Amino acid sequence: MSTRDGAGRTIDDTETELLDAMRESDLVALDRLISDQLTFIGPDGAVLTKQADLEAHRTGATSFETIDVLSRDATETDEEGRTKTVANAVLRAAEGTVSVRLTWHREWRVLDGRWQVVAGAVEALADHSG
Structure with missing residues (x-):
């Protein structure tokens, strides 16, 4: 049985969102979905906070042209869960676009009545072509 948050969403629904x-x-949605206590490890090993993640999206330092999900696993216990999403992504960068296969690992908790990411990491698996 899936745990639903106050809005009736499952962890899988929230990963899609x-x-x-x-x-x-979408800074409003990202702010709602990410815990203020977020600790996130980027592909380069740098630890990011919620504020740093939102700022990267605001300035365009993090900008996705596409995220095409290849697989997703979600496991949960009472008001906690984990997702693993593998996707081919195209990121916009100053030097053009970069295609890469990424794996996101996220830890979720129901906080303030809604699923929020509290920790996670992303790793680049391999470059891929279109």
Whole structure:
């Protein structure tokens, strides 16, 4: 049985909502979906906070052209869960676009009545072509 938050969303629903917000750099949605206590490890090993993540989307330092999900696993216990999403992504960068396969690992908790990312990491698996 899936745990639903106060809005009736499952962890899987919320992962989809987060990916959509990342594609659009939707700061309002990202702010709602990410815990203030977020600790996130980037592909280079740098530790990011919620504020740093939102700022990267605001300035365009993090900008996705596409995120095409290849697989997703979600596991949960009472009001906690984990997702693993593998996707081919195209990121916009100053030097053009970069295609890469990414794996996101996220830890979720129901906080203030809604699923929020509290920790996670992303790793680049391999470059890929279109």
